Amino acid sequence: MAIEIAKVKPAVTPDSNPGDPAFLKIRDLIYRISGIYHAEEKLYLLISRCARRMDALRVASPSEYLEHLTTRGNRDAELRLLLNEITIGETYMFRHPAQLEALRNLILPQILQVKGLISLKRLRFWCAGCSTGEEPHTLAMFLLEEKDKLLAGWTFEILATDLNDNSLEAARAGIYGEYALRSTSDAMRRKYFKDVGDKKLQANDLLKTQIRFDRINLRDDSKMLFQKGMDVIFCCNVLIYFDLASKRRVVQHFYSNLLPGGYFFMGSAESLFQVDDSFRLVHFPGTTAYWKPTGAPAGGGKK
């Protein structure tokens, strides 16, 4: 949820011919490096992002830009700049209703059933790479709304972490403009925010106190080892910047941080294919998540 693949109309420049095979090569390169995949029909998104970088570099043809990404000396830096463009901070609250529906309808009932048996009625969530806090605030609102329903008799805690101090500071302040709140209903705004002027709303104390913010570097093994006992971990569009070896290590940490039966959410275009095979991929309506097996079948419900 933290960062979402930007959705913009294709930039029509004379040289960015969508049929150019160089774009397909760039698509495959991005997939190989970051795990982000653009289906054929969504290629225009990638093309428009490449067009921005091509403008900046004054590069005329896609094949020349491909060289910048593959053979030139600055290729690593350029790749990072392109990934930044692809995942540019388009983020807002309630960005992924399908994830919340999956939590409400299947994931939480399943976890509650298993944990309820051992009488420890507490749930732990972790938003790893929470950026400016839209994701943990959404989760907190969602869980507060379920407090007297699905979660009656249960407590929960949300850990939200990021590496970037500026992002964390903004997340802690919890001040959001219209863009971040575009999918937040009036009822939710009234209940969980206060007006701070300048067309901005700030998370109220009820909402803020649900979340514990902390600075964690996902590459820091010693710190990662301590985040145990998680039920659900979100880490969306963060691992795309990691090389395969570090990605594997982080995902293995997440796996051991989760309790058996716990779930791990990534960005909607991210995949753990050939990164990790301990998790099971589970399809829910409109979304996918990774499940740490307990021995019982995932998902639940009849097919």
Next chain:
Amino acid sequence: MNAKLQSQLQAQIKKLDSISSAPAILMPLLDMLRLPSDKIRLEKVVELVSYDGAIAAQCLRLANSPLFGRCQTETVRSAVMALGLERVRSMLFGLCVNRVIPQDKWVIEPDAFWRHSLGCALVTQRMAKKIEYPEPEKAYLAGLLHDLGFLVNSFLYTEDFRECLRRAAEQHAPLHVIEEQVLGFSHCETGQMLCEHWGLSKELVDAARCHHDVSLLPTAGPVACLVHLSDLLCRVRYLGYGYDEIMGVDLGGDAAWQTLIRTYPALENMDLVRFTLDIDGAMDQIVATVDSVFGAKRIAAPATT
């Protein structure tokens, strides 16, 4: 299902052809479906397509849709040549089946039914190609027709089936489970019977019978397994029966997946997240194609040569 109910159903299904509004070309088309693909003749296919103006128009619209490569063609003959005989044969059959049930007897929204069926056909075919199954067109047809039983149930048990759909939608539950509760059988059995009655190949009969549970038939082949997985995948990507189901599916842990992987190791190399995104990408086209082909809009009959 007990033996008495089974024979009753079979008797009713046998009468279906005469009491329903099946197009005149259905029977010759069924004969053609039984032929191996190298025995189909171009002239015969063009003749069948051209026989019924409305069907010919729909066939052209399919051929011109982005899903099938936008042939930009105006004559039946060139559309058939561009699409290939096997694909046209499958399309034609789908269009015929659409007409078997009179409009007032449709219980599932026709648009939802065809989006799911066409979605399944394409996903089954794409998956068949990924695993290097030698007959992807057969997989396509099996995906297209796996839910024929819904049409039988709509036609023969209209009110009871309407109740099934109402309850399933209310409970967000799988329709076949509710059918079992209300009717005592599901579209899987009636679909199997109709496929058998029409003399369709064993793969198509098996796919209709066990697409919700491949363990029902120990001899179920790869096509039935592919259709089972595609059906699940379509239902979690908003190509279900027109209502929201609550479901979580571990496709890689599914018995059908495990069966397939033993014969088709290429399945190991399939990134399911990526495959799912590809389906999502094609979804707008599926919806647009169904709307233009099966929707209410009618266009004039095209030229036949």
